[in-house]
Amino acid sequence: MTPLWRGYSLLYLEGQERAHPQDLGQAGSCVPMFYTMPFSVCGVSGCHYASRNDKTYWLSTMEKAPNRPFDGNIIRNHISRCVVCEAPASAVALHDPNSKRPPECPENWTSIWQGYSFLMYTGGGDEGGGHSLTSPGSCLSQFRAQPFVECQGARGTCHFFANVYSFWLTTLSNSSSTLSDVQDQSNHVARCSVCIRL
Amino acid sequence: MTPLWRGYSLLYLEGQERAHPQDLGQAGSCVPMFYTMPFSVCGVSGCHYASRNDKTYWLSTMEKAPNRPFDGNIIRNHISRCVVCEAPASAVALHDPNSKRPPECPENWTSIWQGYSFLMYTGGGDEGGGHSLTSPGSCLSQFRAQPFVECQGARGTCHFFANVYSFWLTTLSNSSSTLSDVQDQSNHVARCSVCIRL
Amino acid sequence: MTPLWRGYSLLYLEGQERAHPQDLGQAGSCVPMFYTMPFSVCGVSGCHYASRNDKTYWLSTMEKAPNRPFDGNIIRNHISRCVVCEAPASAVALHDPNSKRPPECPENWTSIWQGYSFLMYTGGGDEGGGHSLTSPGSCLSQFRAQPFVECQGARGTCHFFANVYSFWLTTLSNSSSTLSDVQDQSNHVARCSVCIRL
Amino acid sequence: MTPLWRGYSLLYLEGQERAHPQDLGQAGSCVPMFYTMPFSVCGVSGCHYASRNDKTYWLSTMEKAPNRPFDGNIIRNHISRCVVCEAPASAVALHDPNSKRPPECPENWTSIWQGYSFLMYTGGGDEGGGHSLTSPGSCLSQFRAQPFVECQGARGTCHFFANVYSFWLTTLSNSSSTLSDVQDQSNHVARCSVCIRL
């Protein structure tokens, strides 16, 4: 496939305390430049930039984050990177919560990557979003309990807050448990494959 | 078209009291196995399964439901079934609120089914979702006032609660009325066709 | 491209105080007939039409609106029009917040229009929606601070209320300012192009 | 005690899709005149009256309500009445979920009435409110499953909608059941007494 551009993985935005997600499987979620605040808000009194409390949420890297809000150049170490490619056909995700292995692609389809079934997420104000289970955005190549970070638009800081959740399809069907051992966590998350037609 | 798999029709999920829908017109809404709780929630304290109050919502069958929450094997009688097919092109829905008959497909397109214009829905906590009117998921082959059921993830029970609504495009344009006679209801719901290019 | 039908641009609906958007880049957002209330709500007590407080939101024209709620024939002067076309391939939007000019389409792609990066919106009750930055719906050919109008379904009136916001990608990166001069506003809104593969 | 005025029992109001309750144990909940819309909303563009979708909720009488929204003179038959009295001391509510009889007032206190423990309520948009368990408003003299009615401010109609709930303290402690037999319902609702110091 031909790469069209590279950028930073935007998961969702929050304006006026309301979330609007971007589909990680679509080109629009790969933003060429990173800004903690990429939008302005317009209404009857004109447009304002960074005058209130809006936020952005980005997929994060595996790097261990500071305990406190961080800003400046440190931020880019924690924001996940992406590439937009032109492909001959659409890619789709397949999930199989019944098995510990990623599913096989159908006949005449090939797998472009395998990962973990990332379903939905919530952040500040219990706002959030999610993915269609058909979108490649629902299949993240790596599992982490906290796969995204919150950035305070106006202040230019980012932080992993405690009330930020990710939801994953699971192979468990009837036990109630806290899975805090990191090995344990990825064992129970359902696996997925992203397939494209040959 | 080639069938790829069969499963149960997942309409939306609610995690941490926030809804995330699945598009009934996409493969991701057809889940191979039925679980009242197919996901776990992860955060700063690790991952939990079925430890709080999350729910799932599924399209329901025409079978008359019990008055009380039901569980176990009875559930599957009330969950609608689906099949995922590989098709040569995308299918789209067309709606015509101006007519009592489903619309004609454009020239060079053919109709794969006809139904009723199912626009959006709300459930517990006034959470919910909806469909793009272009998605085949917005055209349900049968009309019912309560086309989906709520399942309590952790408890393994399902029930048709009273504060669960479905919204349908309508042929009425200016009268205010309660349409409680079931015949009357389907007379006023707009019709749609799902078309695919030949 | 072949025009299939013309209609009115529906941005989102609000039923039971919950919003459900339509993607302006998809055919479903172009509704052949205009109604302030195109849907009915069904539940355990049957179906009701226009019995509560539901609303619809439509893209608006450039025409100056009255100060007060307006109804009847005046409404149509303020509702933006659309056309649905059959195209040989999907159109996608590209955005470039780094430049004051709309971006170039990739090699082998051509631009069908250029506009302003319309990201998301909120209306009554802080409900709203948004677009995928890949959808042509995220690229409006004209910028206005108030690009859509709210219609009261049951009452048949429309109005530009003060707590209705639109959010636009911006070329500003670190200044806090009120941009109330209309010239100023469109200077800082990011530009976009809608491209289709040749 | 001296009666100061008589009126209609206002439970809560909803403006801009947000609820604000009145305490049924305080004089402010007894409104001398009944209006479906007693308030106007003011902001940067001045004040509007009944231009949007605001609602009021009132305690209802025992009279059987029509199946459809009702208006005009019929409404007053369904709105509960109240009287405001000047008393030598504050009255307080006591609740006893452990017993099937209303609790005894403490020594040197006397009971002014006995009733059922009415805790909280939700209506449209899952908005609502509740009472302090100390307030006399938390002790309603009669139990009904639907003790209040919703009125559409601008339209002047009222109706008992299906997604309107009342919450009562209960003597049940560990059984899960649907109590639909009306006799059964009042048997399990906790009892309370309103006491005043002699």
Next chain:
Amino acid sequence: MTPLWRGYSLLYLEGQERAHPQDLGQAGSCVPMFYTMPFSVCGVSGCHYASRNDKTYWLSTMEKAPNRPFDGNIIRNHISRCVVCEAPASAVALHDPNSKRPPECPENWTSIWQGYSFLMYTGGGDEGGGHSLTSPGSCLSQFRAQPFVECQGARGTCHFFANVYSFWLTTLSNSSSTLSDVQDQSNHVARCSVCIRL
């Protein structure tokens, strides 16, 4: 009455995107020192101060506000002042939407001030609060369409945003109108008296 302290009139606070009001009729709403951010938030990861997006809302003075967010010493010119007094009995508000004059206090009661019936309010995120109609906080001595200002805690700025509403009891009963002429506005707002027992 004996004055106990003087301060600034705090209307409500917003933490984690959720509002919590203070009753303007109670001493707790009169804060001795003014801070845009008077609280910190604690949870499983310890306590944070001003690290996210919390806000405070204060009653405002009659002074004309700048068009843009303002900070520093200018703020205090716009924050309304209060005094807490020890009184021999509780004061209560009485409202009369039926008359253009403030109501008379009952026999043996005297009026301490008269004003306008201030019922409830909403701000950012459609969060807000209101008063019991019995509380003196529901009777503001002066009417303005925008009686309170929003302050951004962490940034130390305040501003009158467009989506901030106040709700007032009104003498209008059945007309739909925009009352934008300031004279007109105060003519239709219901009057109230704050009374105390002699």
Next chain:
Amino acid sequence: MTPLWRGYSLLYLEGQERAHPQDLGQAGSCVPMFYTMPFSVCGVSGCHYASRNDKTYWLSTMEKAPNRPFDGNIIRNHISRCVVCEAPASAVALHDPNSKRPPECPENWTSIWQGYSFLMYTGGGDEGGGHSLTSPGSCLSQFRAQPFVECQGARGTCHFFANVYSFWLTTLSNSSSTLSDVQDQSNHVARCSVCIRL
């Protein structure tokens, strides 16, 4: 003062995903018996008990809680106790964020206890409540970052979840910091006194 009864400190309830608080300074918050689910919900289909996802929130003890949801007899070790007393006058809280010591009561008033200024709180679904700063409930004798626990009504389990916050008035006025050292936390929380008139 005369003790009237002893019980468990109920902070707030959540029914149908909506919170309703109890004022810790009023008798209604001291519930004689502890139940994870003390209420049933009634509507058009009758009354249900523990059939959905309702929760209760209780003040907690200082005892270290398990990492996982706990149930049965263990719960009572973690639920804070209370006593309701008859007093000759109302008690009020006074706060002084300007000083590191609790404020003095006014002349002719005496202090009944001193504590930390507990302002508001949020739990699941970003629901919650708070106290009037005049109520004794706003002055907790001990400070903890997590002063309350969430109980799952139907399941009979309780747990300290990560997205549960408490908000305290603070003596800090302009620094942004994470105060994770427990000593540090109580140093910056404002102090208060609960006073009663002699």
